[in-house]
Each structure stands twice: as structure tokens, then as C-alpha cells.
Amino acid sequence: MAKKTTTLDKSITNFLGPKHWLSWGAMGVAYLLSYLPWCGQKFLGKILGTIHYALSSNRKNICHVNLKICFPDMTDAERTRLAKAHFKSMGIGVFETFASWFQNQKKFQSRVTFEGQDVIDRVLAKGRGCILISGHFSSLDICGGQMPRFIDVHPIYKLQSNPVMNWVMERQRQAIFSKTIERTNMREVLKSLKQNKAVWYAVDQDYGRKNSVFAPFYGRQCATIAHIGRIANMTNAPVVLYDYGRTEKGFHLSLTEVENYPTQDDVVNATRINELMEAIIAPKKEQYFWSHRRFKTQPVPGDPSPYKK
Known part of the structure; x- marks a missing residue:
């Protein structure tokens, strides 16, 4: 697997060799598709998701395993409907990503509603x-590209293995956000908080045993990152829940301060985070990343992965 490294210190000339031509071709197609009208992107996104569901046996298996773990009371037919809706939602998300990378963010402002300016003003006043x-x-x-309209947020991001994708992604995010932070760079996280900025973490993926504690997610123990509570304890920075999603008319973003958090117990803190995630997933289940291996790391080392066929 290619090493994941930042491209911010590299010129585009580093990525113009023949081995990158296919990736640049894909970026060119993505650029052109980003100009499609919103209704066209949604239509083609649903088709893309339907095709992906039919052809990707691995991702489909991951999705169905996650849904069976998290919603055991659903019938097989209900889980299948939700899985298909999820893939369509992810297909739409692909086109939205293209638009966020290659179009001016002001183009989407009329489709966005926001709730919580008073929340962010209050917590930053501290x-x-x-x-x-x-x-x-x-x-x-x-x-995410709409958030800088309301708050100077510094997102934490994960590098991809494809250097061309990183080159595009990192520069796109640099153009939107005043600062972005690679997820292993804790020094920059602390610096941003010291400067009274908002640091944005997506907290619901499995980053392995080393970086996690085990806490219930839909009743099943799963690896949950522990350092949110640790950073909050270290810096006394308030924690704010950022909820967002697609609506019939566009997108809705909202902020809510997390009260009585953190405690001094990593597991209690992780459990609270997972409860918050369950709450924001509930009204828009199909939009969640069910095709991510959320239960990959097992509490007992050596126990088989639930995703093995």
C-alpha cells in the first residue's frame, strides 16, 4: 500500500508522470461532473449507488453486517431497503464531493440552513x-465546506493513499478553511484551541486498538477514539456536537453544546460520544457511513472480524 503523505509541500510536477495519468483522468471527469445541476447530480448519484450495491460484494457485506448488529429488530427486508437507500445516498455524496472540490462554495448557500450561531458565539466567548x-x-x-460561513473551523483530516487525490483534496480544503490539520498532528490541534478556534473531529470510525477504548455503539462494544475527552480535559475547551445532513431542499447544519462533558473516565466519555452519534443517525439512517467497518477491532485480540464471510 502506498504511503500516505501530505502533498502540501510538493509541486504538481511531482505527480505528472505516467503512473498518475489515470488518477488525473478521473479528476478531470470529476471536475466536469461537478458542473451538473443539483437535480442531475442527485439522479446520477442514485444510479451510481444502485450500481455500486449490485457490484460491490465486499462493501455490501460490510453494510449488511453493520445493519444486522445495530438494528437486530429489523426484518431482513427492512435492512435490505435501508442498505439500498444507503448506497444511493453515498452515490449522491460522491457527486456532492466533486461539487465541493471544484465549485465555488457560494453556489450552494441558498440550499443551506444553519442553527446554532448563538451556541458557537457563547462557547468561543470563554x-x-x-x-x-x-x-x-x-x-x-x-x-463541511459551508461551515466557514458561520465559524472559523479547523478540520482534522485523514490522508488518502492516492497522491493525486491528496493533492486535489488538500488544496481544495486549504482554499475553504483558514487551516486544516492532519489527524496525527496534535501540536497543531492544541495551537488552534489556544488561538480560540474550533477544531473539528469526526469521531465515529475505528482507528485501531492503540488509539481507542471500547464502548457500546448500538449495544455492541466497539473501538472508540479516546482523545476527545483527553483533549477537553487538558484544555478545558467546550465540546460542541455538529450535526448535518441532506434534506429535500438542500442541507441543514446545527450545533449543540455537549453538557457535563468530559469526565475523567475514558470509557464514560467514549460511551457518551457513541450515544450522541446514535442520536444524530436516527433521523437519517440512510445517510450514515454503514459501509465502513465500524466493528473491525475486536475487544478480545484474535477474535474473528464480524465482516468475514
Whole structure:
């Protein structure tokens, strides 16, 4: 697997060799598709998701395993309907990502509603910055691109293995946000909080045993990042829940301060985070990243993955 490294210190000339031509071709197609009208993107996104569901046996298996773990009371038919709706939502999200990368963010402002300006004004008045926490939903990129309209937020991001994608992604996010932070760079996180900025973490993916504690998510123990509570304890920065999603008319973003958080117990803190994630997933289940291996790391080392066929 290619090493994941930042491209911010590299010129585009580093990525013009023949081995990158296919990736640049894909970026060119993405650029052209980003100009489609919103209704066309939604239509083609649903078709893309339907095709992906039919052809990707691995991702489909991951999705169905997650839904069976999290919604055991659903019938097989209900879970299948939700899985298909999820893939369509993710397909739409692909086109939204293209639009967020290659179009002016002002183009989407009329489709966005926001709730919580009073929340962010209040927490930043304390002068300690704040930690935004969110989940992974299919409208992540396009909704994230709208946040700087309301708050100077510094998002934490994960590098991809494809260097051309990193080159495009990192520069796109640099153009939108005043600062972005690679997820291993804790020094920059603390610096941003000290400068009374908002740092944005998506807190609902499995980053392995080393970086996690085990806490229930839909009743099943899963690896949950522990450092949100640790950072909050270290800096006294308030924690704010960032909820976002696609609506019939566009997108809705909202902020809510997380009260009585953190405690001094990592597991209690992680449990609270997972409860918050469950609450924001509930009204828009199909938009959540069910095709991510959320239960990959097992509480007992050596126990089999639930995703093995």
C-alpha cells in the first residue's frame, strides 16, 4: 500500500508522470461532473449507488453486517431497503464531493440552513476554543465546506493513499478553511484551541486498538477514539456536537453544546460520544457511513472480524 503523505509541500510536477495519468483522468471527469445541476447530480448519484450495491460484494457485506448488529429488530427486508437507500445516498455524496472540490462554495448557500450561531458565539466567548464532534454522513464534504460561513473551523483530516487525490483534496480544503490539520498532528490541534478556534473531529470510525477504548455503539462494544475527552480535559475547551445532513431542499447544519462533558473516565466519555452519534443517525439512517467497518477491532485480540464471510 502506498504511503500516505501530505502533498502540501510538493509541486504538481511531482505527480505528472505516467503512473498518475489515470488518477488525473478521473479528476478531470470529476471536475466536469461537478458542473451538473443539483437535480442531475442527485439522479446520477442514485444510479451510481444502485450500481455500486449490485457490484460491490465486499462493501455490501460490510453494510449488511453493520445493519444486522445495530438494528437486530429489523426484518431482513427492512435492512435490505435501508442498505439500498444507503448506497444511493453515498452515490449522491460522491457527486456532492466533486461539487465541493471544484465549485465555488457560494453556489450552494441558498440550499443551506444553519442553527446554532448563538451556541458557537457563547462557547468561543470563554476564550478556550472548542472541539466540534460529528459523525460521517454522505454529505460530509459539501456540508463541511459551508461551515466557514458561520465559524472559523479547523478540520482534522485523514490522508488518502492516492497522491493525486491528496493533492486535489488538500488544496481544495486549504482554499475553504483558514487551516486544516492532519489527524496525527496534535501540536497543531492544541495551537488552534489556544488561538480560540474550533477544531473539528469526526469521531465515529475505528482507528485501531492503540488509539481507542471500547464502548457500546448500538449495544455492541466497539473501538472508540479516546482523545476527545483527553483533549477537553487538558484544555478545558467546550465540546460542541455538529450535526448535518441532506434534506429535500438542500442541507441543514446545527450545533449543540455537549453538557457535563468530559469526565475523567475514558470509557464514560467514549460511551457518551457513541450515544450522541446514535442520536444524530436516527433521523437519517440512510445517510450514515454503514459501509465502513465500524466493528473491525475486536475487544478480545484474535477474535474473528464480524465482516468475514
